[in-house]
Amino acid sequence: MFEIHNLSIKYGEKTLLLPTSLKFKEGKLYTIYGKSGVGKTSLLNKIGLISEYDPKVTYIYDGSKIDTSNKKIVSSFIAQNLAFIFQNHNLINDLTVYDNLKISLDFFNLSAKEVEKKIDDILSELEILELKDVYPEDLSGGEEQRVAIARGMVTDKNIILADEPTNSLDSENRELVSSLLLKLANKYNKIVIVVSHDEYVINKGDIKLHFEDKKLIGMKEDIECNFQKEWHASKLKKHIRLKIQKKRKVPPLPVLLLILISFTVSLAVGSMNIQSLFSSKYQRIISDSLENGFLVINDSIGLGTNKVIDDFQSLSNKEIHQISDSRNVYKLEPYIEFPSMGMTFENAENYLKISRDFSPNLSINGKNIHLSKNYSVQPLFNTNTTQRQIKYFDRTTNRGIFVSESFIKEQKLEDIVAGSEMTLTYYVPINIYESHIDKEGSYSKSDGDLYVKEEQTFKILGIVKEEFPFNYSVNDNTLFMASDEMLKIQSKYIGAESKRRETIDDLPVKEWAPSAVHVTVKDSKDVPQEINRIKNISDKFSIVSSFENYKEFNKGLKYIKNFLLIISFVMLLLVVAILSFVFFLINRTRKYEVGVLKAMGYSTKHVFRLFILELLNYGKKIITLSSVLLLILTLLAIQMLQLEVVDIIHFYLASIASLIILTFVVLMTSGLIPIYLTGKQPIVDAIRKNR
Incomplete structure (x- = not known):
């Protein structure tokens, strides 16, 4: 049983729902209906714990109170018990249908074969198995809707929340989805809560809740708030490792951009170390000349x-x-x-x-x-x-x-x-x-x-x-x-x-x-x-x-060193600015994914880890390519400055060290800032504002 007490909805100063208590039982299909704009989607988001934290609301599941002030517990509860079927589908466009479903199963101790079987079974039941390796942008509206439904159902969670699940479906598929939702409730003993304006779907509900006049009519009002203990996760992996998806249709870092960035980075790092090397070489030349x-x-x-x-x-x-x-x-x-x-x-x-x-x-x-x-x-x-x-x-x-x-x-x-x-x-x-x-x-x-x-x-x-x-x-x-x-x-x-x-x-x-x-x-x-x-x-x-005038020579040397240092510093700032801007834009466009992943139950820590891994992956590519370009710069430096072997080794190793530090520091700061800021937002805002 899933209970919510003292739930209310406000939009600015406007009250959409007066404080109310809700009780949802297993084996029942609940349909919520009402006029457009009345607050049905906001209600569903609040039920599903993806809205902004409200300390006045109490959530109880099977007699255990959920500590909604603890984001980690909320994420664990969503991961173990709540599945969303969004009105706007909210699929990750660069992942195939299969990977969109698979990413929601990484919480559970399943083998690769078990994961594939579960995905194939639900896709077959929704008659879209042939779309397994297709990307969302190549799907029709109805197909995309069914994939979103499949993602919500594949995890076999106890509570399924669906927002207008039949919106983009024809009559045949509307019947298929409605029957499936009813089957999940009645046969598989799930709590299924559906928001819809479709009378066909509304009438399928075991309990119909009419949202009007700031009230939810149809729910027993005198529900007592009783709980015996605090809720804690029991079915999830102890260590959830969200993996980088290798099959992205559009790589976040295109090849030409990667080459451009690597060239700029290698040039800046090379110039930074070449000025030191040149100064050292010039000092030796002066020392040998004076x-x-x-x-x-x-x-x-x-x-x-x-x-x-x-x-x-x-x-x-x-x-x-x-x-x-x-x-x-x-x-x-x-x-x-x-x-x-x-x-x-x-x-x-x-x-x-x-x-x-x-x-x-x-x-x-x-x-x-x-x-x-x-x-x-x-x-x-x-x-x-x-x-x-x-x-x-x-x-x-x-x-x-x-x-x-x-x-x-x-x-x-x-x-x-x-x-x-x-x-x-x-x-x-x-x-x-x-x-x-x-x-x-x-x-x-x-x-x-x-x-x-x-x-x-x-x-x-x-x-x-x-x-x-x-x-x-x-x-x-x-x-x-x-x-x-x-x-x-x-x-x-x-x-x-x-x-x-x-x-x-x-x-x-x-x-x-x-x-x-x-x-x-x-x-x-x-x-x-x-x-x-x-x-x-x-x-x-x-x-x-x-x-010979030592002071004049030393003054000249100091001037050259300072001049080269300024040039290197300017180039370094330019590289930092370029890298920061590029990776800020890359991850800014992917902030929407943060909301989708958190709606599946991934914590901010899990999402951070995913993006860190991806940034490290980008960093390795940049460092590898830049290292090759630095080698070319080193060969040029050998010709220009007539360097000795020790100088060559020192220059190259110093450049590689600078390259690694510069790349990872900039990537981590510029790439993770937008993700961090998004992770601080309520889940529904992270999805809605960044879609």
């Missing part, structure tokens, strides 16, 4: 020069350690210079006279050349700038001499070509002697280099360009040698020749130490930071750095 080394001179006399003067005091071991003590420092090398004339233990007494009378010369390819100025062999430190400023004759070895372009022009050395050799005399520093300098009446400690003389023939390995930015020597840029080769030569002589005497001209002699060191940092962007750090060690230190 000079990553500088010279630290111990200007103990305070001359403020960028030249390494022999009289400068040598750096202590502590100072050298302090200079090198940074994780940014890659290499620290002493500044060594091999001049064309130097003081030795042998010529110390007459050095000033000898040096005044000295006339430098060297030979190239056996030809002796007298020079107009002194020369020196200076170190070439292996830095970014150095490599770009050399015209190499031979890259296979470091053992040889490089000649500066300016020295060639000044001395008119025209015969230097690949394969040329140079024989020269040079002096290798092996010790230092301690001294002092009188500067404006103030004495400052100093020291000078003691050398050993050497003559050797070297292969000319290349020419140092005139625009070489470093000029550390008082002899200007003349000859160069790789710094590590110079260190090898010096080490050989220091071991064999150094400290042969304790003093020279009463000046103490000690082990050789540099008065300048060259610092190479790992990344050129850290040069300014390291220069500032070293300046703070001692105010005597003079730093000679590249001519």
Whole structure:
């Protein structure tokens, strides 16, 4: 028995039905009739619990009160006991007749064969079995009506509510449906409640209820409201899994739209990650292009020069350690210079006279050349700038001499070509002697280099360009040698020749130490930071750095990064807007399905799960297609930016990760918002407003 107490109907301020109580018994066909607009359909919706919740109304089924404030319980009650046959049919247009019926059977523990048999039986009884695989839009009005009736009856529920079930039927099918409804009530002991204006159907009713003057005439009025317990579901599956229907006639996401969306998404995600990659690549290019080394001179006399003067005091071991003590420092090398004339233990007494009378010369390819100025062999430190400023004759070895372009022009050395050799005399520093300098009446400690003389023939390995930015020597840029080769030569002589005497001209002699060191940092962007750090060690230190402006380069890099970031952000917003709009529209048109499914007994949770599964399905398609397009973008990026394997992997994986996050976040928010809002509506409104 199904009882409803204190039921009333209002439309705005207008009362359609005064408070009344209803009792429906099994085995009876109830027909409700009345004038059009009196509220018959509203009454049926209220009886069937698909109208807006009304706390004043009490529903009792078989002595158990239904907690209508609990939407989950209402859904379970509808799923187990209530079947609707709607006046407007409310079939899901993209599903076949078979799937429209099958979806209402997913609550019950039935095998696939049992489901198919039940559907075939009811379709046969209504003489529409041949329409099993047809879509609703291909049905006539009468056929669609019979399918709607079949869907309401296939679940074999105890209460069947039918709104104008014979509206679109001819006389033959009207008789068939009317007899079937009566049979369900009388033979199968169902409660069948029919709203109709068809006298033939009305007269079939065991109990006829006339709806007029805001009353329902024909129902016993003194019905007591008695119940013993709360109603709970007993026949339903514990876990209802609403599956995606694969046979939709019109896929919610057409192929062309899918391709367009995937292309836009991949482009946005790719641009977002390419800007990061490009910035990183550009930073590396800048780092590799900018000079990553500088010279630290111990200007103990305070001359403020960028030249390494022999009289400068040598750096202590502590100072050298302090200079090198940074994780940014890659290499620290002493500044060594091999001049064309130097003081030795042998010529110390007459050095000033000898040096005044000295006339430098060297030979190239056996030809002796007298020079107009002194020369020196200076170190070439292996830095970014150095490599770009050399015209190499031979890259296979470091053992040889490089000649500066300016020295060639000044001395008119025209015969230097690949394969040329140079024989020269040079002096290798092996010790230092301690001294002092009188500067404006103030004495400052100093020291000078003691050398050993050497003559050797070297292969000319290349020419140092005139625009070489470093000029550390008082002899200007003349000859160069790789710094590590110079260190090898010096080490050989220091071991064999150094400290042969304790003093020279009463000046103490000690082990050789540099008065300048060259610092190479790992990344050129850290040069300014390291220069500032070293300046703070001692105010005597003079730093000679590249001519390049680090701040300007970094400012340019920052500008490019920000510009690319803005472009990526705009594209990302565009993609989010497109995805949100598309999936909002897709699911907006399907909000009607939410009402239909809930009228079958599916809870908001079940419906949400269905749409989440469908959105995940769309998301997988978008991600798969976008991944392919991203692969193409990656290949293009390889060509444009000359990427390394690590860069390629990083870019692609970062793009895929961004793609997954972006796609699912946007799909879930844009796709589920309309569904969520619809799920909050009363069932009848979800159907009526979104049909």
